[in-house]
Amino acid sequence: MKVSDRTHGVEYAIRDIIAYARKYQASGKEIIYLNIGDPVRFDFKTPDHIKRALVDAVMHEENYYTDSEGLPELRQAIMEKESEKGFNVRVEDIIVTNGVSEGLDMTMASIVDPGAEILMPGPYYPPYASYAKFYGGKPVEFKLHEDGRPNIEDLQSKITPRSRALCIISPNNPTGEVFDQKSLQQLIDIATEHDLYVICDEIYDKIVFDSHFTGIGKVAKDAPVILLNGFSKSYLMTGWRCGYICLNSSSTKLEGLREDIPKLARVRIAANLPVQIAAVQALRGSQAHISTMVEKLIRRRDYVVKRLNAMGIQCKVPRGAFYIFPQINTKGRWKDDQHFVIDLLNNTGVLTVHGSGFGSTYGSGHFRIVYLPPEEMLEKAMDKLERFVNTKL
Ligand SMILES: Cc1ncc(COP(=O)(O)O)c(C=O)c1O
Structure with missing residues (x-):
């Protein structure tokens, strides 16, 4: 049956990547989700x-x-x-x-x-x-x-x-x-x-x-x-x-x-x-939860920036929201940033999003990390990323 042509260009990398995660999960392994910007999935609850x-x-x-x-x-x-x-x-x-x-x-x-x-x-x-x-x-x-x-x-x-x-x-x-x-x-x-x-x-x-x-x-x-x-x-x-x-x-x-x-x-x-x-x-009503949230996010952002810098991964310090967009040098190791993200997932269970999903011209060669999770989870994810990067780079 014919389907409309106009849907062909529709993409949403943040959720499209989940298909790979499902395959990984089917093998019974645990995933650390750093792909979706949903604070309510972590320790930020609706007031x-x-x-x-x-x-x-x-x-x-x-x-x-x-x-x-x-x-x-x-x-x-x-x-x-x-x-x-x-x-x-x-x-x-x-x-x-x-x-x-x-x-x-x-x-x-x-x-x-x-x-x-x-x-x-x-x-x-x-x-x-x-x-x-x-x-x-x-x-x-x-x-x-x-x-x-x-x-x-x-x-x-x-x-x-x-x-x-x-x-x-x-x-x-x-x-x-x-x-x-x-x-x-x-x-x-x-x-x-x-x-x-x-x-x-x-x-x-x-x-x-x-x-x-x-x-x-x-x-x-x-x-x-x-x-x-x-x-x-x-x-x-x-x-x-x-x-x-x-x-x-x-x-x-x-x-x-x-x-x-x-x-x-x-x-x-x-x-x-x-x-x-x-x-x-x-x-x-009360707006008190916002400053608590921002304080927590600053700590988590600073932790992730520190860890990425220590691994030699270049990133700019984000000034708002809850995402960081580090650069990854894929030359000679991965075909592109999407292959990097899938390889990272398959080797560590850490799910991020490929930068080219945010635009091929300026997003390629990057990946996006959501730093909403509590520090213990971020620490686990960063340890896994560090080991992965050290063995591959
Ligand atoms: C810049 C931006 N606009 C809009 C949205 C989606 O907002 P909503 O949940 O209100 O549809 C997001 C979600 O990540 C976003 O990052």
């Missing part, structure tokens, strides 16, 4: 007040379809959160989605035509390229400087009449880089000059370590910015699937999206109501 709000909502019969754009109380709380970060957004410009993933899908569906080019910093979080391709567009990677700032000359050289949007993911997955205010301003200026949409993903806005986080709202002015954010990471609600889209209310260039994104929201009926009620509590 009790958020869980209670979900249970109460279900028990109080809040189990029906709600407004397609989202629960009014939640849209109000989101408006307050994003306004505090400097983004000008009215409640009418907020759409609640089943995770940032659905928000990204709706955004790409609304702006990508066949042939449209979507600029993204390399390496990038894979769904940005997958959704762009799914809708017939072409992902175009631009370079970052060694220190993580966007390379503006490289970006400018890649802008063509087909360029439609510029993506910003800060803090970034897979590198943990955080763009400073000057870089964000430069990106906004370029987008304004070339009439590009700016899709900005701030899902890790609260998971920032030594540097200060600047939201896109601080520099957006009236640029056509589509801000994506959600509850999975900072509020430890990964399995519940809740996120949102905010359209810059100061922009007059987003009128088309103001019409079209709500249409997509209506056709899928609504996001999960009890989860939205809990999300109101997440934003309005």
Whole structure:
């Protein structure tokens, strides 16, 4: 039977690699999962007040379809959160989605035509390229400087009449880089000059370590910015699937999206109501778990950086999120970074993700480690990696 051509370009290395892990596990051996960025799988648990709000909502019969754009109380709380970060957004410009993933899908569906080019910093979080391709567009990677700032000359050289949007993911997955205010301003200026949409993903806005986080709202002015954010990471609600889209209310260039994104929201009926009620509590209730989480992550990041450096594996110190993206010299030992990751898995049970899954141009020759696990597990993983590297390199 014929299947659609458009699904061919869809890839998600982070989960695609699990097929290899299943094979390994079938032989009865233990796997250390350092591939998926889900804190709730480790010792970061959904705060009790958020869980209670979900249970109460279900028990109080809040189990029906709600407004397609989202629960009014939640849209109000989101408006307050994003306004505090400097983004000008009215409640009418907020759409609640089943995770940032659905928000990204709706955004790409609304702006990508066949042939449209979507600029993204390399390496990038894979769904940005997958959704762009799914809708017939072409992902175009631009370079970052060694220190993580966007390379503006490289970006400018890649802008063509087909360029439609510029993506910003800060803090970034897979590198943990955080763009400073000057870089964000430069990106906004370029987008304004070339009439590009700016899709900005701030899902890790609260998971920032030594540097200060600047939201896109601080520099957006009236640029056509589509801000994506959600509850999975900072509020430890990964399995519940809740996120949102905010359209810059100061922009007059987003009128088309103001019409079209709500249409997509209506056709899928609504996001999960009890989860939205809990999300109101997440934003309005205690935020204490966030600083505890960040402190733990700094310790784990520092431990992994120290161990990698001691092994002679080059890596940049991540400044946010919970990923590290070390370089691996595959020459003469492995065909490429994917072969390295599979060989590491088969020899040690340590599951990471190949860098080329985050973009072939700038991701190749790297692998991504999730440093969410407790120190004992990280120590075990690093010991195994060290032994593996010493025997192979
Ligand atoms: C940059 C980025 N955006 C979005 C997501 C997915 O978010 P959600 O769980 O809200 O769909 C992730 C998950 O790893 C991510 O790293």
